[in-house]
Amino acid sequence: MAEPGKVVRWQRWAFSNLGSVFTNFGSLWLILAPLVSLVATYAPRRLFHTYFNLFLRRRARRVLNVVDPYVTVDVSEPGSDVRYSRYGPVSDSDSTYEEVKAYLSGAFWQNDARELRAEGAREGDGLVISMRDGQDVADEFRGVQLWWSSVVEKDVQGQRQGDRRFQRLTFHLRHRRLVVDEYLPHVRRRGREILFSNRRRRLYTNSRSRDSYSYEYKSWSYIDFDHPTTFDTLAMERAKKKEIMDDLDAFRKNRDFYRRTGKPWKRGYLLYGPPGTGKSTMVAAMANYLDYDIYDVELTVVNTNTDLRRLLIETTSKSIIVIEDIDCSLDLTGDRAKQRRRPGPPARADDAADDRPRNTVTLSGLLNFIDGLWSACGGERIVVFTTNHVDKLDPALIRRGRMDMHIEMSYCGFEAFQTLAKNYLGVDDHELFSSVEEVLREAELTPADVAECLMTASRVGAGEPSPCLEMLVDELKKRAEEKEKAAAETKAAAEEAEAAKAAAEANASELSRGNAR
Numbered sequence: 001m002a003e004p005g006k007v008v009r010w011q012r013w014a015f016s017n018l019g020s021v022f023t024n025f026g027s028l029w030l031i032l033a034p035l036v037s038l039v040a041t042y043a044p045r046r047l048f049h050t051y052f053n054l055f056l057r058r059r060a061r062r063v064l065n066v067v068d069p070y071v072t073v074d075v076s077e078p079g080s081d082v083r084y085s086r087y088g089p090v091s092d093s094d095s096t097y098e099e100v101k102a103y104l105s106g107a108f109w110q111n112d113a114r115e116l117r118a119e120g121a122r123e124g125d126g127l128v129i130s131m132r133d134g135q136d137v138a139d140e141f142r143g144v145q146l147w148w149s150s151v152v153e154k155d156v157q158g159q160r161q162g163d164r165r166f167q168r169l170t171f172h173l174r175h176r177r178l179v180v181d182e183y184l185p186h187v188r189r190r191g192r193e194i195l196f197s198n199r200r201r202r203l204y205t206n207s208r209s210r211d212s213y214s215y216e217y218k219s220w221s222y223i224d225f226d227h228p229t230t231f232d233t234l235a236m237e238r239a240k241k242k243e244i245m246d247d248l249d250a251f252r253k254n255r256d257f258y259r260r261t262g263k264p265w266k267r268g269y270l271l272y273g274p275p276g277t278g279k280s281t282m283v284a285a286m287a288n289y290l291d292y293d294i295y296d297v298e299l300t301v302v303n304t305n306t307d308l309r310r311l312l313i314e315t316t317s318k319s320i321i322v323i324e325d326i327d328c329s330l331d332l333t334g335d336r337a338k339q340r341r342r343p344g345p346p347a348r349a350d351d352a353a354d355d356r357p358r359n360t361v362t363l364s365g366l367l368n369f370i371d372g373l374w375s376a377c378g379g380e381r382i383v384v385f386t387t388n389h390v391d392k393l394d395p396a397l398i399r400r401g402r403m404d405m406h407i408e409m410s411y412c413g414f415e416a417f418q419t420l421a422k423n424y425l426g427v428d429d430h431e432l433f434s435s436v437e438e439v440l441r442e443a444e445l446t447p448a449d450v451a452e453c454l455m456t457a458s459r460v461g462a463g464e465p466s467p468c469l470e471m472l473v474d475e476l477k478k479r480a481e482e483k484e485k486a487a488a489e490t491k492a493a494a495e496e497a498e499a500a501k502a503a504a505e506a507n508a509s510e511l512s513r514g515n516a517r
């Protein structure tokens with residue numbers, strides 16, 4: 001570590017002037033000694049001792065500050081101070097040491113520390129680089145110089161022996177406020193970011209609330225999230241895609257804005273459109289873009305509003321909370337006041353015997369979940385609803401402010417097709433693109449339809465663009481005809497059902513009039 005320069009200079013001066021320092025101090029003591037003995041004789045004994053001690057201690061501290069004006073703060077490795085309960089060691093949940101280590105691993109590249117140590121990250125394939133014991137590294141914050149060193153000390157406590165490790169921070173005492181109020185929080189924040197980016201992302205799903213009485217119950221279980229979709233491979237109009245990415249960027253970077261305006265740091269997105277237009281794919285692309293975890297809430301297994309709130313509290317920040325097919329999850333479309341317990345047949349025999357309340361999540365419970373007081377805890381969260389029937393949802397659920405951005409995922413247009421062609425065939429342009437464009441303009445085909453056709457065509461056509469695209473045009477035309485036919489049949493069936501219902505109603509009223517006569 002570069003020695004704090006001022007101390008070195010002061011020490012050199014003191015040694016070269018040692019003689020005069022002692023001479024001056026001697027003369028001062030000649031004057032002070034009779035005064036001190038006078039006060040000691042006439043002042044009350046206890047009072048004299050107290051004040052004299054205090055006086056000496058204060059002087060000593062001042063002299064010490066001049067000789068060594070540097071302060072050190074130790075951040076010790078968890079486990080150095082292991083606490084024991086009757087069941088064994090209590091895990092130390094303080095993550096500061098890990099955060100500082102991660103912060104320093106990011107700082108080495110700008111420093112000249114040479115003796116480093118590499119450890120595998122707890123999750124993922126990355127490495128955490130840290131200082132070898134006894135190494136130092138300098139850092140700068142707002143023009144202030146600070147030094148970190150890795151320290152190991154022998155620890156002998158009772159029966160236990162071992163090494164105690166610290167990351168020791170040294171700084172000038174005049175920067176104490178800056179270090180405590182700003183630098184250390186900055187180190188922790190940055191360290192957390194590095195730790196977060198080193199780990200694998202997770203896809204969580206909630207457990208059945210009914211099982212919460214079990215001893216081993218966990219609200220969320222997870223698997224590693226490894227979805228390959230990105231905004232590059234997502235098929236949609238370029239302008240719309242850019243708008244969404246800009247919005248996500250603004251959300252991520254604007255922590256201070258949310259704080260300043262008194263808004264919780266979260267944002268809601270409503271994705272709506274027909275099946276197969278890429279709503280779930282969009283959620284994956286968002287998570288990959290932001291590097292966030294996904295919490296996939298299955299509302300049908302949540303019993304009460306309290307269970308829902310508990311789920312929310314147990315989510316971490318930097319996450320996307322998604323409720324898929326919100327229109328099907330619960331009957332959330334009606335009057336909030338009427339949303340109490342919905343009667344219905346029990347799903348299983350043991351459900352019938354079990355009189356615990358189930359599925360009493362109400363619309364107001366869900367609204368509170370999105371933007372009640374609890375929703376502000378933690379911060380940096382995105383809430384996404386997906387639906388095929390936006391018109392069926394209660395306006396309160398999707399009003400601006402709750403769902404800040406409404407994104408329509410629509411049928412496959414030409415720009416979306418270009419992305420898919422690039423994904424599946426690796427081509428940006430081709431003479432047959434105009435034929436595809438024509439088919440897409442006439443028919444309502446989803447990106448899922450087109451993606452599937454492209455997959456078949458690329459397999460059969462061995463990835464050669466021309467035969468693949470010819471096949472694709474034929475296949476798309478066939479699909480478009482099939483879809484048209486199916487839509488006409490559905491419409492005819494609906495009209496028939498409507499007519500039958502009207503006839504039945506007419507019959508019933510005829511009958512009741514006959515009875516009345």
Ligand SMILES: Nc1ncnc2c1ncn2[C@@H]1O[C@H](COP(=O)(O)OP(=O)(O)OP(=O)(O)O)[C@@H](O)[C@H]1O
Nearest residue numbers: 233234235274275276277278279280281447448451
């Ligand atoms: N916009 C798109 N970009 C890229 N691939 C897409 C897109 N839309 C659909 N796909 C493809 O179609 C498949 C189904 O899409 P996805 O599950 O995202 O549709 P969805 O809108 O969520 O449908 P649903 O309403 O039935 O849940 C995806 O696995 C993907 O391969």
Ligand SMILES: [Mg+2]
Nearest residue numbers: 279280324386
């Ligand atoms: Mg979906």
